[in-house]
Amino acid sequence: MTEPAEDRTLLVTGIGELVAHDPAHGPSGVLTDAALVVSSGRVVWTGPAARAPAADDRLDVEGRCVVPGFVDSHSHVVFAGDRSAEFAARMAGEPYTGGGIATTVAATRAASDDVLRHGAGRLVAEMLAQGTTTVEIKSGYGQDVATEERMLRLARELTDETTFLGAHTVPAELDRRAYLDLVTGPMLAACAPHARWVDVFCEPAAATAFDADESREVLEAGIRAGLLPRVHGNQLGPGPGVRLAVEVGAASVDHCTYLTGDDVAALAGSSTVATLLPAVEFSTRSPYPDARALLDAGVAVALATDCNPGSCYSSSMPFVVALAVREMGLTPLEAVHAATAGGAAALRRDDVGTLRPGARADLVVLDAPSHVHLAYRPGVPIVRTVLQGGRPVG
Numbered sequence: 001m002t003e004p005a006e007d008r009t010l011l012v013t014g015i016g017e018l019v020a021h022d023p024a025h026g027p028s029g030v031l032t033d034a035a036l037v038v039s040s041g042r043v044v045w046t047g048p049a050a051r052a053p054a055a056d057d058r059l060d061v062e063g064r065c066v067v068p069g070f071v072d073s074h075s076h077v078v079f080a081g082d083r084s085a086e087f088a089a090r091m092a093g094e095p096y097t098g099g100g101i102a103t104t105v106a107a108t109r110a111a112s113d114d115v116l117r118h119g120a121g122r123l124v125a126e127m128l129a130q131g132t133t134t135v136e137i138k139s140g141y142g143q144d145v146a147t148e149e150r151m152l153r154l155a156r157e158l159t160d161e162t163t164f165l166g167a168h169t170v171p172a173e174l175d176r177r178a179y180l181d182l183v184t185g186p187m188l189a190a191c192a193p194h195a196r197w198v199d200v201f202c203e204p205a206a207a208t209a210f211d212a213d214e215s216r217e218v219l220e221a222g223i224r225a226g227l228l229p230r231v232h233g234n235q236l237g238p239g240p241g242v243r244l245a246v247e248v249g250a251a252s253v254d255h256c257t258y259l260t261g262d263d264v265a266a267l268a269g270s271s272t273v274a275t276l277l278p279a280v281e282f283s284t285r286s287p288y289p290d291a292r293a294l295l296d297a298g299v300a301v302a303l304a305t306d307c308n309p310g311s312c313y314s315s316s317m318p319f320v321v322a323l324a325v326r327e328m329g330l331t332p333l334e335a336v337h338a339a340t341a342g343g344a345a346a347l348r349r350d351d352v353g354t355l356r357p358g359a360r361a362d363l364v365v366l367d368a369p370s371h372v373h374l375a376y377r378p379g380v381p382i383v384r385t386v387l388q389g390g391r392p393v394g
Contacts, residue, residue: 007040008055008056008057009037009038009039009044009055009056009057010037010038010039010055010056010057010058010059010361010390011035011036011037011052011053011054011055011057011058011059012035012036012037012038012059012061012066012363012387013035013049013052013058013059013060013061014035014049014060014061014062014063014064015031015033015034015035015036015049015061015063015064015065015066016032016033016061016063016064016065016369016370017030017031017032017034017065017066017369017370017371018030018031018032018034018035018036018046018065018066018355019065019066019067019068019333019336019340019355019371020034020036020046020068020354020355020356021068021337021340021341021353021354021355021356022046022354022355022356024046024356025046028333029337029354030333030371031046031047031048033048033049033050034046034047034048034049034066035047035048035049035052036066036355036363037052037053037055038361038387038390039390040390041360041361041389041390041391042357042358042359042360042361042390043355043356043357043358043359043360043361044357044358045357046355046356046357061365061385063369064365064366064367064368064369064384065365065366065368065369065370065371065373066355066363066364066365066366067131067336067340067363067364067366067371067374068340068341068352068353068354068355068359068362068363068364069131069132069133069134069340069352069353069362069363069364069386069387069388070127070130070131070132070133070134070317070318070339070340070343070364071132071133071134071135071302071339071340071341071342071343071344071346071347071349071352071353072127072132072134072135072136072304072305072307072317072343073134073136073161073252073254073275073302073304073343073344073346073347074136074138074252074254074275074277074304074305074306074346075123075127075135075136075137075138075304075305075306075307075308075315076137076138076140076141076165076306076307076308076309077119077120077123077124077135077137077155077307077308077315078108078116078119078120078137078139078141078151078154078155079104079107079108079116079119079120079141079308079309080104080107080108080110080111080115080116080119081103081104081106081107081108081111081309082309083100083103083104083309083310083313084313086100086103086310087283087313090283090284090285091285096236096284096285096286096311097206097236098169098201098203098206098208098209098236098310098311099208100310101140101141101168101169101208101310102169102171102172102208103310104141104308104309104310105141105142105143105171108141108142108147108151109142109144109147113150113154116150116151116154117154117157120137120154120155120158121158123307123315124158124159126315127305127307127315127317128386128388128393128394129383129386129394130315130316130317130318130381130383131317131318131364131383131386132315132317133352133362133364133386133388134159134161134343134344134347134349134352134353134362135158135159135161136159136161136162136163136197136304136347137155137158137159137161137162137163138155138162138163138164138165138168138199139151139152139155139162139163139164139165139166139168139191139195140165140166140168140199140201141168142166143166143168143169143171143179144171144187145182145186145187145190146190148164148166148187148190148191149187149190149191149194152164152191152194152195153194155194156194160196161196161197161347162194162195162196162197163195163196163197163198163199163230164188164191164192164194164195164197164198164199164222164227165198165199165200165201165232166182166183166187166188166191166218167180167183167199167200167201167210167214167215167218168201169201169206169208169209170208170209170210176214180210180214180217180218183218183221184217184218184221188221188222188225189225192222192225192226192227195227196227196228197222197227197228197229197230197251198218198219198221198222198223198225198227198228198229198230199229199230199231199232200214200215200218200219200231200232201215201232202215202231202232202233202239202240202241202244203232203233203234203235203236203237203239203241204239204240205236205237205239206236209236211240212239212240212244215231215240215241215244216244216247216248219231219244219248219250220248223248228251228348229245229248229249229250229251230245230250230251230252230253230254230346231244231245231248231250231252231253231254232253232254232255233245233253233254233255233256234253234255234256234257234258234259234263235255235256235257235258235280235286236257236258237258238258238259238260238263239258241253241255242256242259242263242266242267242272242274243262243263243266245272246266246267246269246270246272249270249271249272250272251271251272251273251345251346251347251348252272252273252274252275252302252346252347253267253272253273253274253275254275254277254304254306255275255276255277255280255289255306256274256275256276256289256294257280257281257286257287257288257289258287259289259290259294264293264294264297264299265297267294267297267299268297268298268299271300272300273300273301273302273342273345273346274289274294274299274300274301274302275301275302275303275304275342275343275346276289276291276294276301276302276303276304276324276328276338277303277304277305277306277312277320278303278320278323278324278327278328279305279306279312279314279316279319279320279323280306280311280312281323281327282312282323283311283312283313283314284311284312288323288327288328289328290328290329291324291328291329291330291334291338292328292329292330293329295330295334300342300345301330301334301338301342302338302339302342302343302345302346303317303320303321303324303335303338303339303342303343304317304320304339304343304346305317305320317339318374318378318382318383319378319379320339321335321336321339321374321375322335322374322375322378322379324338324339325375326375326378332371332372332374332375332376333371335374335375336371336374340353340354341353341354360389361387361389361390362387362388362389363386363387364383364385364386364387365383365384365385365386365387366382366383366384367382367383367384368382
């Protein structure tokens with residue numbers, strides 16, 4: 001397909017199934033025998049193909065399914081080094097503790113900007129080829145001022161959704177108090193200009209993570225610096241992460257592997273999204289979160305990859321969708337919603353994750369007649385075409 005000029009309209013027609021997440025098309029937000037029109041990088045019309053307006057250019061997808069571009073709201077793709085031996089050890093029975101993060105910190109500190117830029121760019125390109133058109137990227141593998149700052153500076157070259165995660169773990173060379181002072185002082189000052197979000201790994205069961213009071217201190221400092229809060233919580237065991245996220249008004253609390261009834265109730269009464277990362281459970285042999293129970297309680301749910309070198313080295317949102325259907329009780333349509341509109345909510349975005357008029361024209365054409373094939377054909381590269389802002393990529 002010829003790339004459309006900025007001032008030209010594009011009709012995408014012959015859509016067997018359009019997953020628009022638009023209530024104008026009924027409770028499911030799905031329309032069959034559909035078309036959509038793109039202008040200036042935005043969706044301007046959706047509806048039956050038989051009633052489509054004229055446009056300057058035309059793309060006939062010949063009965064295939066179209067879904068919104070995936071929104072991966074949790075990733076750690078700026079890093080150096082390899083932790084495949086750690087993965088192999090887990091598959092042989094060793095538990096995941098988060099301690100391997102120090103290995104990545106050492107490799108990332110030693111890497112040049114060019115090495116980090118190339119590695120992150122390769123992973124984001126991998127994501128885009130699999131339909132991810134919006135990605136969040138965290139720091140957290142520097143744990144000193146200079147490396148955290150350059151991680152975020154490099155991440156900003158790839159996305160506007162950048163997160164300061166200096167409070168990932170406590171490095172061996174500093175005690176907890178000294179490191180908290182560094183994170184909430186000089187490190188935050190250096191990193192805030194390159195970040196939109198502040199995050200913290202709140203896991204009291206892990207000696208190198210941060211308890212509720214320490215995590216609150218980090219988040220409040222970030223908020224004062226103009227950043228928006230999010231939380232890593234309840235990954236390694238029950239803990240205060242979920243309730244802290246709700247308390248500070250975090251956009252998202254991520255992992256949510258171990259939840260109590262009180263945690264679920266707190267989320268249900270809040271605007272905080274529960275972002276689930278099932279490829280982490282796959283890679284660490286941890287129990288899968290009960291996404292069905294969360295949705296049934298009225299909790300907003302997102303899906304993301306958590307692509308990182310330790311606990312989940314996968315960039316594939318289709319794989320995440322398949323796991324959510326197979327292991328966490330979601331229907332295929334609920335999983336696609338969580339991987340698109342849910343991810344957008346976790347980033348407090350209303351311009352991505354849907355294909356309603358006014359949304360950014362980020363769309364994925366599947367080489368399949370239905371979104372169900374994302375779970376029905378796991379591991380198969382069924383993403384045929386990706387448009388980002390109305391322009392074909394790849």
